[in-house]
Amino acid sequence: MTQFKALLVSENEGAFSAQVTERDTADLPVGDVLIRVQYSSLNYKDALSASGNRGVTRSYPHTPGIDAAGVVAESRVPEFAVGDEVIVTGYDLGMNTAGGFGQYIRVPAAWVIKRPAGLSLREAMLLGTAGLTAALCVDKLEQAGLTPEAGPVLVTGATGGVGSVAVALLARLGYSVAAATGKVEQGEFLRQLGAQQIVPRSELQEGIDKPMLKERWAGAVDTVGGDILFNVVKSLRYGASVACCGLTAGVGFKANVMPFILRGANLLGVDSVELPLVVKASMWDKLSVQWKLGNLEALAREVGLQALPQEIEQILAGKQVGRVLVNLG
Structure with a gap:
């Protein structure tokens, strides 16, 4: 003992x-x-x-x-x-x-x-579940066809744990990142991580009652959920996807089928908790080599x-x- x-x-x-x-x-x-x-x-x-x-x-x-x-x-x-x-x-x-x-x-x-040989214990916990989740989101978006040439990728809740790693990782992989946050005073922090555009959270709360919004994003990582998530869905470009992994803004949202059947939008769920160990190990290996953040x-x-x-x-x-x-x- x-x-x-x-x-x-x-x-x-x-x-x-x-x-x-x-x-x-x-x-x-x-x-x-x-x-x-x-x-x-x-x-x-x-x-x-x-x-x-x-x-x-x-x-x-x-x-x-x-x-x-x-x-x-x-x-x-x-x-x-x-x-x-x-x-x-x-x-x-x-x-x-x-x-x-x-x-x-x-x-x-x-x-x-x-x-993994490419990560220290300290680096592994600098990433932690947040980093693993961010990587799973990016991986799922790329599996759905996202490429850096497709256009800007939005990250909601960008100053949080998952969001900040997602911003850094997407920038590391050559994407043009738009970071959405309620903490616009943290714009310099987000730019240092690689964000090219800062989007005030209030902007993503507009048009909740509209069935569709203007096409803006080639892809998105959503860490907040709620009506913001579905506003992101309504703002995706044709055939684009959003990876959803958080709920700080709520577990429900006002939804309709129009973005899915008129623009072919994809809502991708991401879980890092019960994921098979072999999949987790594979993603940790990726974060230690090809996707390692400097x-x-x-x-x-x-x-x-x-x-x-x-x-x-x-x-x-x-x-x-x-x-x-x-x-x-």
Whole structure:
């Protein structure tokens, strides 16, 4: 048994609070691989878990953190040896299984991949689930026929975790990127990531009651959902696609069939949680070589466990910019 530090979210008469506390590896669930976590990252789902969202986490006390990168401390399976550097993202990690906001996790081997040679553990968590999701969106758009020559590609929620990586990745691949945000004061940040155009969020909220809008985008990555998502659908060029992966603006929208049957628009759903491990591993390999970003540090701020409660408040208030890297020391 080993003691370690973890952010523990507790419930008291319906109120939720988070504090860093000492835990023991004996408290962790049964699993194949015990991992000493070196880095994690803060995602919107982590903030929902930390604030008592039962759709994410059913019971408390609980340690959130859907991302973890670290070193194998114990292994019951031949696929992993003590000392292996590994990555875990998604599945039930940080939802109902103690997550990456603790210095140790114990998980099934089926959730674990070995760190790609082209990425350090730190770089892997600078990307995290947000980076993986952004890459999956871009990959799905390209599978649907998107090319850099097709025209401008829109990214909504561009200052957030997924959005900021999507902007950087699309720019890295030669696309002309339009970054949509409610934080227009962050325009310089987005331009440094490669955005060529800044679109105020209010512009994407116009024309919600119209069945169609002017053709603008050769493709789009939508991280917010809601009526903004369907306004993007209505603004796609003929045959274009939007990859949808977020819901911060809502889970529903006013829809009609006209963009689909008159312009051949495509709405592509993207999930990074229950994706087969082999697909995740393939995408991590891509992010470590062909799609490796040279400006990862520009995307993120680094914090420790003690700073997480404040950072969680920031992301719930819609104030997070870029990525938040969690150093577990």
